[in-house]
Amino acid sequence: MTAESTVAAGMSLLRAPRMLRRGIRALRLRVRLLIALRLAIGAVTIVSAGATLCVLGLRLRGVWYPPLAPEVALVAAALASLATGLLWPLSDRLIAASADRRLGLRDRIGSALQFLRAGAGSGMERAAVLDALGHLELLRAREAFPMRRPRASSAAALCLGVLLLSQVLPIPPLLLSPREREEKAELREAAARIEPLAKQLEEAATQANDQEAAQVSKQLKKLAQQLQRGQVTKKQALLNLSELEKKVQRLDQKLAKPKTAEELADSLRQAQQDSISQKASELARQAAERGDKEAAKQLEQLAQQAKQTDDQEKLNDLARQLEERAAKLGASLGLPPGLLGALSQSLAGADPGLSEQALKDLAEAAKDWPKELSKEELEALAAELKELSKQLDGSDLKELSKLLSEASECLKSGNCDKAGAALGKAAKLSKGALAKAKLAAVCRSCKLGLGQCKGGNVTVYGRGGPMPQKAIPPNAPGTQLFAPRQSENPGDLERVRAQINPQGPMLATTEKGAPPTGGASRVPYYEVISDYSKTAEEALAKEEVPPAYRGTVRDYFRALQSGKPEKE
Amino acid sequence: MAEPVIETEEQARAQSERFRRLVDGLKAEVGRVIVGMDDVVENTLIALLAGGHVLLEGVPGLGKTLLVRTLSEALDLKFSRIQFTPDLMPADITGTTVLWEKPSGEREFQFQPGPIFANVILADEINRATPKTQSAMLEAMQEHSVTVAGASRKLDEPFLVFATQNPIEMEGTYPLPEAQLDRFLFKALVSFPSLGELHEIMNRTTGHTIPHAAIVATKEEILALCQVARQVSVAEHVQDFALRLVLATHPESDQAPESVKRFVRYGSSPRGGQALVLSGKVRALMDHRYHVSVDDLRASALPSLRHRLLLNFEGRAEGIEPDALIEEALAQVTRGQQDVPV
Numbered sequence: 001m002t003a004e005s006t007v008a009a010g011m012s013l014l015r016a017p018r019m020l021r022r023g024i025r026a027l028r029l030r031v032r033l034l035i036a037l038r039l040a041i042g043a044v045t046i047v048s049a050g051a052t053l054c055v056l057g058l059r060l061r062g063v064w065y066p067p068l069a070p071e072v073a074l075v076a077a078a079l080a081s082l083a084t085g086l087l088w089p090l091s092d093r094l095i096a097a098s099a100d101r102r103l104g105l106r107d108r109i110g111s112a113l114q115f116l117r118a119g120a121g122s123g124m125e126r127a128a129v130l131d132a133l134g135h136l137e138l139l140r141a142r143e144a145f146p147m148r149r150p151r152a153s154s155a156a157a158l159c160l161g162v163l164l165l166s167q168v169l170p171i172p173p174l175l176l177s178p179r180e181r182e183e184k185a186e187l188r189e190a191a192a193r194i195e196p197l198a199k200q201l202e203e204a205a206t207q208a209n210d211q212e213a214a215q216v217s218k219q220l221k222k223l224a225q226q227l228q229r230g231q232v233t234k235k236q237a238l239l240n241l242s243e244l245e246k247k248v249q250r251l252d253q254k255l256a257k258p259k260t261a262e263e264l265a266d267s268l269r270q271a272q273q274d275s276i277s278q279k280a281s282e283l284a285r286q287a288a289e290r291g292d293k294e295a296a297k298q299l300e301q302l303a304q305q306a307k308q309t310d311d312q313e314k315l316n317d318l319a320r321q322l323e324e325r326a327a328k329l330g331a332s333l334g335l336p337p338g339l340l341g342a343l344s345q346s347l348a349g350a351d352p353g354l355s356e357q358a359l360k361d362l363a364e365a366a367k368d369w370p371k372e373l374s375k376e377e378l379e380a381l382a383a384e385l386k387e388l389s390k391q392l393d394g395s396d397l398k399e400l401s402k403l404l405s406e407a408s409e410c411l412k413s414g415n416c417d418k419a420g421a422a423l424g425k426a427a428k429l430s431k432g433a434l435a436k437a438k439l440a441a442v443c444r445s446c447k448l449g450l451g452q453c454k455g456g457n458v459t460v461y462g463r464g465g466p467m468p469q470k471a472i473p474p475n476a477p478g479t480q481l482f483a484p485r486q487s488e489n490p491g492d493l494e495r496v497r498a499q500i501n502p503q504g505p506m507l508a509t510t511e512k513g514a515p516p517t518g519g520a521s522r523v524p525y526y527e528v529i530s531d532y533s534k535t536a537e538e539a540l541a542k543e544e545v546p547p548a549y550r551g552t553v554r555d556y557f558r559a560l561q562s563g564k565p566e567k568e
Numbered sequence: 569m570a571e572p573v574i575e576t577e578e579q580a581r582a583q584s585e586r587f588r589r590l591v592d593g594l595k596a597e598v599g600r601v602i603v604g605m606d607d608v609v610e611n612t613l614i615a616l617l618a619g620g621h622v623l624l625e626g627v628p629g630l631g632k633t634l635l636v637r638t639l640s641e642a643l644d645l646k647f648s649r650i651q652f653t654p655d656l657m658p659a660d661i662t663g664t665t666v667l668w669e670k671p672s673g674e675r676e677f678q679f680q681p682g683p684i685f686a687n688v689i690l691a692d693e694i695n696r697a698t699p700k701t702q703s704a705m706l707e708a709m710q711e712h713s714v715t716v717a718g719a720s721r722k723l724d725e726p727f728l729v730f731a732t733q734n735p736i737e738m739e740g741t742y743p744l745p746e747a748q749l750d751r752f753l754f755k756a757l758v759s760f761p762s763l764g765e766l767h768e769i770m771n772r773t774t775g776h777t778i779p780h781a782a783i784v785a786t787k788e789e790i791l792a793l794c795q796v797a798r799q800v801s802v803a804e805h806v807q808d809f810a811l812r813l814v815l816a817t818h819p820e821s822d823q824a825p826e827s828v829k830r831f832v833r834y835g836s837s838p839r840g841g842q843a844l845v846l847s848g849k850v851r852a853l854m855d856h857r858y859h860v861s862v863d864d865l866r867a868s869a870l871p872s873l874r875h876r877l878l879l880n881f882e883g884r885a886e887g888i889e890p891d892a893l894i895e896e897a898l899a900q901v902t903r904g905q906q907d908v909p910v
Contacts, residue, residue, distance in 0.1 A: 013577075034910040090908060097805065098908045106861035111803035115859070125801045127580035128858035145910055 023136040027095045030141035036085025041156045043081035048159035055166045099144045108132040170230045191227035216247045265347035272340035276306035316341045332377045335384035352434040359427035366420030382411035396437035533557040583796045587853045597642040597781040604765035608756045618846040620753020621729040630758045636730040640688040642781040648686030652697035658704035662714040691731035695741045709751040753843045755875035800849035802860045809862045810844040816897035825896040831883030836876040843872035
């Protein structure tokens with residue numbers, strides 16, 4: 001034996017314990033992983049089987065349970081068993097003996113381990129250790145402990161499948177009580193009602209590119225699906241429905257474009273209100289930054305007032321105050337809130353000249369914008385104009401909307417002159433356009449053509465006071481609530497049953513299908529309709545009108561305003 | 569030759585290599601003469617290198633004597649054959665003191681050594697001798713010495729007894745006492761050769777030349793290699809397996825299988841464990857290893873233990889073979905080994 005080989009062998013022996021430990025550690029890790037996997041599969045099998053029984057029991061009894069509870073239990077059990085497996089106590093000797101047996105190493109590793117622990121004093125023992133290390137270096141943990149499909153895996157897959165099915169599949173009606181079957185049927189009906197609503201909302205969300213609406217439509221779809229499959233209890237369904245209904249109502253308001261002149265006027269008034277409030281708050285902040293606390297406080301109050309009031313006159317007044325404050329502070333207001341108010345008022349029946357003047361003022365002001373406004377302020381103004389344009393788009397003010405949009409684009413590109421020109425055109429167009437829009441909205445309801453309508457002719461009768469049904473004679477005259485014109489040719493009298501109020505049942509008599517008659521009035525219809533409608537509402541509130549009949553009256557005026565034919 | 573003490577792994581490798589060369593040479597030489605009987609030849613070689621005696625059981629004419637003779641030829645050892653008969657006396661084996669007259673006329677007692685004073689003894693049909701004669705072998709086999717006329721005489725090393733016995737000729741035989749059986753390292757069963765082997769036997773033995781084994785190793789080399797084999801390491805868990813196996817042959821042991829409890833009167837003695845470990849060491853070296861493995865013990869279990877199990881009346885009446893009981897004991901001990909749960 002040469003000195004070099006002796007030294008090399010000595011070095012190998014010095015490294016032998018570390019090498020052996022490393023090899024055994026790798027084997028142990030592999031074994032623990034396999035144990036963990038087996039335990040996890042076993043745990044999943046047991047838990048999923050138990051969970052299946054629980055889910056079935058709860059569903060059959062109609063008891064609500066958290067929908068993800070079985071899955072959470074499964075994951076928890078799997079994680080716990082994985083952790084147990086990874087911490088499974090395995091001695092070096094056991095690992096070595098097992099690897100020896102599985103790879104046919106004839107106890108090389110196990111013996112070497114013991115010889116090393118005993119000091120490997122003899123030459124034979126050292127030779128055995130080196131021999132074992134040689135084998136250990138070539139050894140691959142996955143060969144010693146290969147990954148085989150555990151026997152329980154099939155059972156686990158089966159149990160998981162059964163668990164999923166037990167959650168998803170509807171319970172056969174045979175297993176349900178009559179009351180539960182009835183409830184399920186109700187839920188399915190509700191689902192059938194919700195599905196088209198969800199589709200409509202989805203379409204509207206796509207058109208408006210509204211994320212919130214898309215989300216709500218998804219929730220509605222999911223709820224409909226759950227109702228259809230009977231995956232939620234009635235109570236839960238009602239709770240979910242109530243919550244979603246609120247969201248849908250809000251979205252309806254948000255997404256719906258004003259179709260009638262009055263709705264558009266309302267929308268613009270709302271926009272004016274928001275604009276005043278926001279701009280006042282912004283100016284208040286700016287004033288506070290400048291140290292003008294008094295002005296800031298007044299502007300905050302102004303913002304609050306704008307939020308609280310619905311009155312157009314008051315809003316216009318607030319808009320004027322805001323413009324004055326802004327002028328004092330030397331700040332830009334962007335799109336004057338007064339313009340929105342003027343448009344709203346014109347649409348609501350006031351003089352269209354208001355809008356014309358407001359737009360003219362804006363066009364005039366456009367000449368000074370390059371000097372007075374910064375690039376950011378111009379962009380903000382352009383955005384506001386764009387928003388206003390969008391609001392008008394889809395209504396009878398499309399031309400006006402286009403001009404405003406054009407002005408917005410010009411402002412964006414920094415061309416204030418062109419924007420001013422577009423706004424000037426809009427001013428010229430506005431008066432006639434607004435009048436036409438109002439007229440078109442009104443006349444759509446009467447089917448006679450533009451300018452031919454002289455108003456609907458419905459005579460309204462009602463019977464005040466609580467009265468038992470049998471006490472009312474069939475031809476009993478009703479109390480006249482509101483009759484702008486008396487119909488010459490009477491329509492068909494019809495008795496309707498009113499809703500039962502605390503005092504008892506009520507009957508009302510209404511005349512339907514009376515032909516319109518010409519009157520002496522020369523006032524344009526659209527100018528008086530809002531007054532008439534308001535008066536009718538007041539009368540409905542004051543008089544003892546049967547609740548069922550109130551709906552008829554409201555439908556009538558709504559039809560007039562929206563241009564829809566009268567509901568028959 | 570000085571006993572080689574292996575201190576370094578290089579020495580271990582060299583001695584191991586030498587050991588394997590000798591074993592391969594012996595196998596080759598024996599194979600030139602003996603046809604088949606691979607297990608018997610291997611067990612005989614193992615016993616030779618472990619320094620143990622072998623009891624060969626088989627019908628006459630199967631080549632038992634030829635095997636032993638060939639082995640002694642290949643090893644250049646002094647061979648002696650003793651044909652055991654009922655009238656054979658102990659002195660016929662050990663030798664005796666005779667009155668000797670010197671040329672000067674003076675007379676004296678002089679010891680005339682018997683056939684036992686050889687290295688390889690073939691005790692042919694050992695069960696035909698009376699127990700008294702058989703017992704003459706006891707001291708020689710265990711102590712490697714004989715005592716004649718009050719004087720103890722050491723036998724030459726290596727001293728190996730290869731005894732044969734005929735299992736079917738029960739008439740006029742004396743079963744070997746347990747004490748003597750226990751002194752055999754192995755009991756090898758010689759089975760009848762296959763057709764192919766018979767053809768080969770005919771071809772080799774009826775031609776004009778009879779094959780002979782050449783000398784492979786000297787006596788000193790054999791002794792040195794016996795010492796090398798004894799230095800093979802045994803891990804604790806391997807030795808534990810051997811001892812559990814020995815215990816599993818005892819009917820009163822908890823580790824014994826049901827069949828052992830039912831059919832065995834006495835299990836293996838500690839010599840059985842020694843036989844297992846010693847033969848395991850030789851097997852390890854033959855398999856290019858420096859340590860004994862459980863598989864070595866398994867391979868040696870039947871020849872080491874089958875003659876050490878004493879069946880009870882029920883076992884004998886049922887015709888139970890000790891081999892089957894040992895297999896069950898092996899299975900029982902193997903089941904008791906720990907394993908990882910994957």
